[in-house]
Amino acid sequence: MxxxxxxxxxxxxxxxxxxxxxxxxxxxxxxxxxxxxxxxxxxxxxxxxxxxxxxxxxxxxxxxxxxxxxxxxxxxxxxxxxxxxxxxxxxxxxxxxxxxxxxxxxxxxxxxxxxxxxxxxxxxxxxxxxxxxxxxxxxxxxxxxxxxxxxxxxxxxxxxxxxxxxxxxxxxxxxxxxxxxxxxxxxxxxxxxxxxxxxxxxxxxxxxxxxxxxxxxxxxxxTGVGNCHVYVDAEADPRLALEILVNAKAQRPSVCNAAETFLVHADIAETFVPMALRALEEAGVTVHGDDRIARFGEVVPATEDDFRAEYLSLDIAAAVVDSLEDAVAHIRAYGSGHTDAIVTRSQGAARRFVSLVDSAAVAVNASTRFTDGGEFGFGAEIGISTxxxxxxxxxxxxxxxxxxxVYTGEGQLRTSEGTVIAGAGC
Amino acid sequence: MxxxxxxxxxxxxxxxxxxxxxxxxxxxxxxxxxxxxxxxxxxxxxxxxxxxxxxxxxxxxxxxxxxxxxxxxxxxxxxxxxxxxxxxxxxxxxxxxxxxxxxxxxxxxxxxxxxxxxxxxxxxxxxxxxxxxxxxxxxxxxxxxxxxxxxxxxxxxxxxxxxxxxxxxxxxxxxxxxxxxxxxxxxxxxxxxxxxxxxxxxxxxxxxxxxxxxxxxxxxxxTGVGNCHVYVDAEADPRLALEILVNAKAQRPSVCNAAETFLVHADIAETFVPMALRALEEAGVTVHGDDRIARFGEVVPATEDDFRAEYLSLDIAAAVVDSLEDAVAHIRAYGSGHTDAIVTRSQGAARRFVSLVDSAAVAVNASTRFTDGGEFGFGAEIGISTxxxxxxxxxxxxxxxxxxxVYTGEGQLRTSEGTVIAGAGC
The missing domain is CATH 3.40.605.10 (Aldehyde Dehydrogenase; Chain A, domain 1)
Incomplete structure (x- = not known):
């Protein structure tokens, strides 16, 4: 040195x-x-x-x-x-x-x-x-x-x-x-x-x-690498999901708690994906979607790298999943353990998602952007540990x-039979 | 792999x-x-x-x-x-x-x-x-x-x-x-x-x-490396100090919370050291002492290595120090950050020692042997982190x-002006 x-x-x-x-x-x-x-x-x-x-x-x-x-x-x-x-x-x-x-x-x-x-x-x-x-x-x-x-x-x-x-x-x-x-x-x-x-x-x-x-x-x-997900559950309110997704991605794309991937349950894909593609396009976001997303509109084909990417830009990866468990498996495989959100009206789905996702923060019906020392009321933040x-x-x-x-005593000694106090025997 | x-x-x-x-x-x-x-x-x-x-x-x-x-x-x-x-x-x-x-x-x-x-x-x-x-x-x-x-x-x-x-x-x-x-x-x-x-x-x-x-x-x-100290302050009750020292060293010498060094304030050395050498000898302990300890009886001369040693045996290093601060400096230089004890009647000395010693545990008027998950009431212990x-x-x-x-909301979105709720504006 x-x-x-x-x-x-x-x-x-x-x-x-x-x-x-x-x-x-x-x-x-x-x-x-x-x-x-x-x-x-x-x-x-x-x-x-x-x-x-x-x-x-x-x-x-x-x-x-x-x-x-x-x-x-x-x-x-x-x-x-x-x-x-x-x-x-x-x-x-x-x-x-x-x-x-x-x-x-x-x-x-x-x-x-x-x-x-x-x-x-x-x-x-x-x-x-x-x-x-x-x-x-x-x-x-x-x-x-x-x-x-x-x-x-x-x-x-x-x-x-x-x-x-x-x-x-x-x-x-x-x-x-x-x-x-x-x-x-x-x-x-x-x-x-x-x-x-x-x-x-x-x-x-x-x-x-x-x-x-x-x-x-x-x-x-x-600290700080954030490949954050928004999972739109089968039971999601599509309008709520849409606003949360756009906020999580586009409100400030350069930060670690911005969303980088969204996952949509197959049962709601037909309703939600066309809305989402339109809204994201309006917000200037490029969607990198898998085949099942591509059925609903024009997207850049997603590669493995897209699902791993922390874009920090107006890009987002997207996939359709068949179940909440598949969404969790995707997040476990590709996520960075920062923040992952579920949008759902189902108490049971929220509970399962919170329990199964292994990340520093899990958001239910809220934007991922709230994972922040200031927002949590800490007053200041040195970083976000992942x-x-x-x-x-x-x-x-x-x-x-x-x-x-710190332990304070009056002469405590340890014996095989338990504690004795020094001097007590004299 | x-x-x-x-x-x-x-x-x-x-x-x-x-x-x-x-x-x-x-x-x-x-x-x-x-x-x-x-x-x-x-x-x-x-x-x-x-x-x-x-x-x-x-x-x-x-x-x-x-x-x-x-x-x-x-x-x-x-x-x-x-x-x-x-x-x-x-x-x-x-x-x-x-x-x-x-x-x-x-x-x-x-x-x-x-x-x-x-x-x-x-x-x-x-x-x-x-x-x-x-x-x-x-x-x-x-x-x-x-x-x-x-x-x-x-x-x-x-x-x-x-x-x-x-x-x-x-x-x-x-x-x-x-x-x-x-x-x-x-x-x-x-x-x-x-x-x-x-x-x-x-x-x-x-x-x-x-x-x-x-x-x-x-x-x-x-976990677990323990070069623990007992510091006998100028204001110590010598009999209490003696019992704590012998317990800390000899009750079970093979464990990490056993004492490996004792330090004695110069003002009490004349009273305490001769008593300590006698009691330790009776307990079968070999003392590796510095020059100032050696004035009071026969000891093995201590080297730098003795002060660093985790003996885990019936051996103990010993030194006379001129102040509580010198004792702390010795502990900082040679200790392993496990457990260090002070024996003193002075509230001020206890407070200073607790504040200055940078170890996992600090004992006041008690044996070092109490640093233990069972003793602390944890019920079980996987080890002692240092x-x-x-x-x-x-x-x-x-x-x-x-x-x-986990944070749960009803559509909370983050904006530069603060939080808005999704759908609230529609």
């Missing part, structure tokens, strides 16, 4: 130990200081960002991508406000998750504690740098940030401003660190930093996430914590 | 999908059928076990190890009773962890669901084969068992008996599988079975656990589950 990397990782580790025992008030003060500093230094951040934008333009990056990269004073104000909102959220650390007095008198409590050092690997927008740092600090964690090389100047400036602001607070400035270097090597170092980093959260496309999962020896929380360990679905502040068991 | 391995892994995966939606009653009936079958087939299990015992004896295995390996009718009855106890425990699956009605009318629930397929890699005693299978089945999971090659005949017989018993119940027989093959290759296959296996739990020594953590692409829950993700400390049935979010 490079000296450069070890230096920031160790600094984060030391800061984590100092930060972990802090109660809420000093953490909130520090977050507000960070927000104020971002606004006060907006001009220098915009200047650093201009370098990234210019470099992107020279490299022929699309205007849409450049817009995602760009920071102006208005956007920096929004970023600062988001930090203030995190400060307003309750502190998960110290929450007593479970507790009891054991039969032998030991007082047992399970407390939420910070994870320690969290590594975040992300693409795209520089606002993630600040959002992720704020969520980690609030939950008592130090953070190692490894953003996109396209935003390196912006991220460097943002982290410098945050560190300077923290230096005047009780939160150690070392708790926010940018991973040095622009190459793949620095991502590899992060993935091999077992013992220095407690968890890695990759945020980005499927290939980034897969490579981290394959190569990391640090525990990983997978794995089963530790956290599943939208991750808020409690998902950035671990727990610690 | 070998066809042989894929066959059992796929069978487990299919069984997991069938098992997951089952409610408590059929699972409990299946567990009771397994317990009855183990007793009914005790003779053939003992016969298979005799092959393992004979092989072990030929290989010159110690009598202590052979005793751990041996099954007789009495031990099989105990194993069967343990299965019945698991049947009596509450079912974690279906528990509503959180829930609310969102402002837009969506009814949101977070439910406990099984993890899916759990792989267990373990050493030693064949009773683990049955214990682990019972805990996995009760929590709705299929299990892939990879036991020690020294117990292969016993494990084969136990799994056959369990599968035959399950075949007559609603729980699919494929939910319990022995990983075929005796070589390291079969462990490797398990570690690379991402997508087929949801989580791996290695149970055994540090080298087994480290190799699984390093090589596995399947998520891992680390990692921070997903589960930390003793793992009972809820730790063998994930969660699923």
């Amino acid at each position: 490079s000296e450069e990397f070890l230096k920031v990782a160790r600094a984060a580790r030391e800061a984590a130990a100092e930060l972990a025992p802090l109660p809420r008030a000093p953490k909130d003060r520090a977050l507000r200081a960070v927000a104020d500093a971002l606004e006060a230094h907006a001009a220098e951040i915009v200047e650093a960002n201009a370098e990234d934008v210019e470099r992107a333009r020279e490299q022929g990056t699309s205007e849409a991508m450049i817009d995602r990269l760009r920071l102006d004073e208005g956007r920096i104000r929004s970023v600062a406000d988001a930090v203030r909102q995190v400060a307003d959220l309750p502190d998960p650390v110290g929450e007593v998750v479970r507790g009891s007095t054991l039969p032998n008198g030991l007082e047992l409590r399970q407390l939420r504690v910070p994870l320690g050092v969290i590594g975040i690997i992300y693409e795209g927008r520089p606002n993630v740098t600040v959002d992720a740092a704020a969520l980690c600090l609030k939950s008592g964690n130090a953070v190692l940030l490894r953003g996109s090389s396209s935003a390196y100047s912006s991220n460097t400036a943002l982290v410098r401003v945050m560190q300077e602001a923290l230096a005047a607070t009780e939160v150690p400035a070392g708790a926010v660190q940018l991973v040095p270097g622009l190459t793949r090597e620095s991502v590899k170092e992060l993935m091999r930093a077992r013992g220095l980093v407690d968890v890695l959260i990759p945020r980005g496309g499927a290939s980034l996430i897969n490579s981290v999962v394959e190569e990391s020896t640090v525990p990983v929380i997978e 794995q089963k360990l530790h956290a599943r679905g939208p991750m808020g502040l409690p998902e950035l914590t671990s727990t610690k068991w | 070998s066809e042989e391995f894929l066959k059992v892994a796929r069978a487990a995966r299919e069984a997991a999908a069938e098992l997951a939606p089952l409610p408590r009653a059929p699972k409990d009936r299946a567990l009771r059928a397994v317990a009855d079958a183990l007793e009914a087939h005790a003779a053939e299990i003992v016969e298979a076990n005799a092959e393992d015992v004979e092989r072990a004896r030929e290989q010159g295995t110690s009598e202590a190890m052979i005793d751990r390996l041996r099954l007789d009718e009495g031990r099989i009855r105990s194993v069967a009773d343990a299965v019945r106890q698991v049947a009596d425990l509450p079912d974690p699956v279906g528990e509503v962890v959180r829930g609310s009605t969102l402002p837009n009318g969506l009814e949101l629930r977070q439910l406990r669901v099984p993890l899916g397929v759990i792989g267990i890699i373990y050493e030693g005693r064949p009773n683990v084969t049955v214990d682990a299978a019972a805990l996995c089945l009760k929590s709705g999971n299929a299990v892939l068992l990879r036991g020690s090659s020294s117990a292969y005949s016993s494990n084969t017989a136990l799994v056959r008996v369990m599968q035959e018993a399950l075949a007559a119940t609603e729980v699919p027989a494929g939910a319990v599988q022995l990983v075929p093959g005796l070589t390291r290759e079969s462990v490797k296959e398990l570690m690379r079975a991402r997508g087929l296996v949801d989580v791996l739990i290695p149970r055994g020594g540090a080298s087994l656990i480290n190799s699984v953590v390093e090589e596995s692409t399947v998520p891992v829950i680390e 990692q921070k993700l997903h589960a930390r400390g003793p793992m009972g049935l809820p730790e063998l589950t994930s969660t699923k979010w």
Whole structure:
């Protein structure tokens, strides 16, 4: 491991130990200081960002991508406000998750504690740098940030401003660190930093996430790949199904909780599919349908790849299925375990679908677009986990914590006959 | 991956999908059928076990190890009773962890669901084969068992008996599988079975656990390495400290929650260390002490390795420290994050120690030996996690589950202005 990397990782580790025992008030003060500093230094951040934008333009990056990269004073104000909102959220650390007095008198409590050092690997927008740092600090964690090389100047400036602001607070400035270097090597170092980093959260496309999962020896929380389904049951209200389908697909096609496939029960296909093809066409959506969908209108023939695709665009795959169980089998085979919806008037069908679909979220008669930390009332979100360990679905502040068991006694000793109290026999 | 391995892994995966939606009653009936079958087939299990015992004896295995390996009718009855106890425990699956009605009318629930397929890699005693299978089945999971090659005949017989018993119940027989093959290759296959296996739990020594953590692409829950500390604070009652120390070290030295190091505050060293050396000697314990311990009596000089060691024997490392903070620094540097205890009369010292020590469990004025699923009231335990993700400390049935979010509506659609209900505008 490079000296450069070890230096920031160790600094984060030391800061984590100092930060972990802090109660809420000093953490909130520090977050507000960070927000104020971002606004006060907006001009220098915009200047650093201009370098990234210019470099992107020279490299022929699309205007849409450049817009995602760009920071102006208005956007920096929004970023600062988001930090203030995190400060307003309750502190998960110290929450007593479970507790009891054991039969032998030991007082047992399970407390939420910070994870320690969290590594975040992300693409795209520089606002993630600040959002992720704020969520980690609030939950008592130090953070190692490894953003996109396209935003390196912006991220460097943002982290410098945050560190300077923290230096005047009780939160150690070392708790926010940018991973040095622009190459793949620095991502590899992060993935091999077992013992220095407690968890890695990759945020980005499927290939980034897969490579981290394959190569990391640090525990990983997978986020965000969403091949979401809408299943229109035989007992669905066709108009309700139509509105849910169009909303799930087209309201914001670039996000992970947008629908990428719809499945229609054969018994309702004749009614529903022609309506759906018309409505989707009106919404500008291209349908990639199987043979049984194609009977009802013109579609692009669907391949296996279409059913696996996370389009993130105005495209959707479609198939007719013979039963709810076949819909579930399709979702198990092709889905990504993010969010899958059923539209049905049947209580029994809803119950079976909820029970059989093995995904982070299951929606009944609602758009898939609601799988979101904000919508769930978490106040903020670090990502949406599609794995089963530790956290599943939208991750808020409690998902950035671990727990610690504490038991307090008066000299409890364990013997083969049960507990005795020290000194009691004397 | 070998066809042989894929066959059992796929069978487990299919069984997991069938098992997951089952409610408590059929699972409990299946567990009771397994317990009855183990007793009914005790003779053939003992016969298979005799092959393992004979092989072990030929290989010159110690009598202590052979005793751990041996099954007789009495031990099989105990194993069967343990299965019945698991049947009596509450079912974690279906528990509503959180829930609310969102402002837009969506009814949101977070439910406990099984993890899916759990792989267990373990050493030693064949009773683990049955214990682990019972805990996995009760929590709705299929299990892939990879036991020690020294117990292969016993494990084969136990799994056959369990599968035959399950075949007559609603729980699919494929939910319990022995990983075929005796070589390291079969462990490797398990570690690379991402997508087929949801989580791996290695149970055994540090080298087994480290190799699984390093090589596995399947998520891992680390268990059981315990380098536990007893810190005797300046404000400790020396007699209480002495009894806790001797209990923590000597009551059962071979287990992970036994103490492996004691640290003594300099202010109490003169009183405490001579007493401790005498009492430990009487208990048959060899003390590996630093220079400052050696001033008070004869000890084996401690090296760095002693402070890192998980002895699991009647040995203990010892050092004098100048402050509670130094004790914490020592524990952070050398500990394994299992259980660390403080003995003190000072509320402030206890509070600081609990807050600063970053371990799965912290004991105040009690023996480290209480970190245990049974003692904590879990009824059963699959192991003790020393990692921070997903589960930390003793793992009972809820730790063998994930969660699923379910939201139910009446046509909720997400728009940039907030939620609208489908059809409401028509």
